[in-house]
Amino acid sequence: MAKKISKALLYLIVTLGAITMLIPFLWMISTSLKTAPETIKVPPIWIPKKLQWGNYITAWNQAPFARYFLNSVIVTTITTAGQLFTSILAAFAFARLKFWGKNILFVIFLGTMMIPGEMLIIPNFVTLSHLGQINQYGALIIPWLASFFTVFTLRQTFQSTPDQIYYAAKIDGASDWRYLWTVLVPMSKSTITAVTVLEVIGSWNSFMWPLIVTNTENMRTLPVGLQAFTTDAGTAYQLLMAASTFVIIPMVILYIFLQKYIIAGISKAGLKG
Numbered sequence: 001m002a003k004k005i006s007k008a009l010l011y012l013i014v015t016l017g018a019i020t021m022l023i024p025f026l027w028m029i030s031t032s033l034k035t036a037p038e039t040i041k042v043p044p045i046w047i048p049k050k051l052q053w054g055n056y057i058t059a060w061n062q063a064p065f066a067r068y069f070l071n072s073v074i075v076t077t078i079t080t081a082g083q084l085f086t087s088i089l090a091a092f093a094f095a096r097l098k099f100w101g102k103n104i105l106f107v108i109f110l111g112t113m114m115i116p117g118e119m120l121i122i123p124n125f126v127t128l129s130h131l132g133q134i135n136q137y138g139a140l141i142i143p144w145l146a147s148f149f150t151v152f153t154l155r156q157t158f159q160s161t162p163d164q165i166y167y168a169a170k171i172d173g174a175s176d177w178r179y180l181w182t183v184l185v186p187m188s189k190s191t192i193t194a195v196t197v198l199e200v201i202g203s204w205n206s207f208m209w210p211l212i213v214t215n216t217e218n219m220r221t222l223p224v225g226l227q228a229f230t231t232d233a234g235t236a237y238q239l240l241m242a243a244s245t246f247v248i249i250p251m252v253i254l255y256i257f258l259q260k261y262i263i264a265g266i267s268k269a270g271l272k273g
Contacts, residue, residue: 032241039237059242063228072221075140076203082145091154139213157191
């Protein structure tokens with residue numbers, strides 16, 4: 001009996017948590033289909049009297065969202081690919097290779113994860129300014145080509161791979177490079193998929209850094225472009241929510257299709273460490 005009660009309580013907590021997470025998303029969809037007066041009506045209404053589907057067309061045309069979308073795709077693709085490449089190489093080095101100071105270097109890098117990202121904004125901005133990359137793709141991409149969180153996650157997965165597989169590959173004449181890309185990477189595809197999705201979502205939704213290093217519409221990304229609906233005259237909430245919807249939808253679809261890989265990858269990464 002006690003086991004059934006605890007299980008029911010667990011389901012209740014999970015259900016409440018899911019509802020809590022869904023409410024803001026549902027409110028965004030609802031507001032995107034309202035008229036301007038309905039968005040500020042008190043008490044608030046969930047279902048508008050007439051669905052304003054035209055809000056999505058108006059929002060798309062009010063700012064150069066096609067350009068914002070292209071910039072987001074370019075930045076997200078390059079940063080994700082670059083971060084995966086550097087992280088896979090670094091994770092393999094920390095997991096399998098033997099070199100002087102490996103453990104000390106790993107602890108130092110691990111300590112950098114405790115530094116708040118906000119503390120790096122000014123140093124990164126000054127460095128990229130000296131390189132002439134402000135308001136260029138370089139400013140949006142270069143700082144995010146490496147992530148020790150990704151390195152740490154992949155290292156845990158690589159270390160959980162049996163040593164016998166590595167030694168068997170070496171006996172067969174495989175180099176470390178070949179073993180990494182033909183054996184280890186395919187075996188770790190769930191974790192790699194997980195960190196890839198997390199990086200894509202983080203890069204796609206990034207707001208603060210693109211806002212700081214871009215100053216023209218041609219270089220802005222989608223999250224920064226949402227500012228187009230806030231002016232001195234006020235905020236067009238129905239258009240802002242409409243634009244937010246088509247900014248978020250690609251990531252929601254991506255997560256829905258790949259969520260099992262994310263769960264499997266994160267679980268596998270914690271097997272050994």
